[in-house]
Amino acid sequence: MKGVSQATVIEAKNLDLTFQTNDGAVQALSGVTLDIAAGDFVSFIGPSGCGKTTFLRCIAALEQPTGGTLTVNGMTPEEARKARAYGYVFQAAGLYPWRTIAGNIRLPLEIMGFSRAEQAERVKNVLELVDLAGFGGKFPWQLSGGMQQRASIARALSFDADILLMDEPFGALDEIVRDHLNEELLKLWARTGKTIGFVTHSIPEAVYLSTRIVVMSPRPGRITDVIESPLPKDRPLDIRDTPEFLEIAHRVREGLRAGHAYD
C-alpha cells in the first residue's frame, strides 16, 4: 500500500544506451542513475532527443541498454514485462478503429487469458476509473481526442499493474483538455497508489503532476537535476499560481536552459 512501503520499484544504475546507426553511433543515454519508489509520480522532462522515451522504453524492455543495470520490481525488464509489471500509454491513443472502446480495453485481457466474466468486470471498473462509464459500446472515432486518450489509459490499467509508464500521453491535446486530464490523472493516482513514470515537454504539467521531476539534457541524454516536489498531494489546478509552484517551475526551467544547445 502507498505510504506504508516505500520500496524501490525501478532502479537504474549507470545506464548507457548507444544506438548504432548508418550515420554512426548515437549515445541516447549516458550514466543514468535513478531510483523510483513505490507510489512515486516521476516526470521526465528535457528537450527533444534527450532520451526520455528511450529511458521509458528501457524500463519496458522495448530497448536494450548497452551498459549499466536496470531492475523493475527486482526483476530484469524482460522478466517484468512477462510478469505484466506495468501498463504503457503511448503518445497517440493507438486504439483499434474496428473495435469498440470496451473491445480495445479488453484486448490485453483476452491475450492474457482472463475469463469472459473477469474481462467484463475489469472493463467496467477501468471505464469508471477514467470517467468513461457508458462509452464502452462506442467506437474510437465517436470519441474526442481527450476521451480516446482516457480510453488508452483505461487499457493500460485494465490488468492492474502497479506501474504505469506514460510517454507524453497528453501532448497532442489542447490546454484545457490537458488541464482536465492532468487533474483526473492525479485523482486516479491518489485512488490507485500506482507508481507512475511520465514523459512530458511541459514544465507546468511536470510540476503539477509529480512528486519528483527528473530534468534531462541531450547529447548524450543525462540526468542533470532531480527535484523533489514540496507540493501537497492534494493539488487543485490553481496551485499553479502559488509561489511554491512557480519556484519549482523556475528551477526546472533553469535546468533545461543549462542543458540546451539552441540549434
Ligand SMILES: Nc1ncnc2c1ncn2[C@@H]1O[C@H](COP(=O)(O)OP(=O)(O)OP(=O)(O)O)[C@@H](O)[C@H]1O
Ligand atoms: N531506434 C533508434 N535508432 C537510432 N537512434 C535512436 C533510436 N531511438 C532513438 N534514437 C535516438 O536517440 C536519441 C534519444 O531519443 P528519444 O526518442 O529517447 O528522445 P526524447 O527525449 O524522448 O525525444 P522527444 O521529446 O522528441 O520524444 C535521439 O537522438 C534519437 O534520434
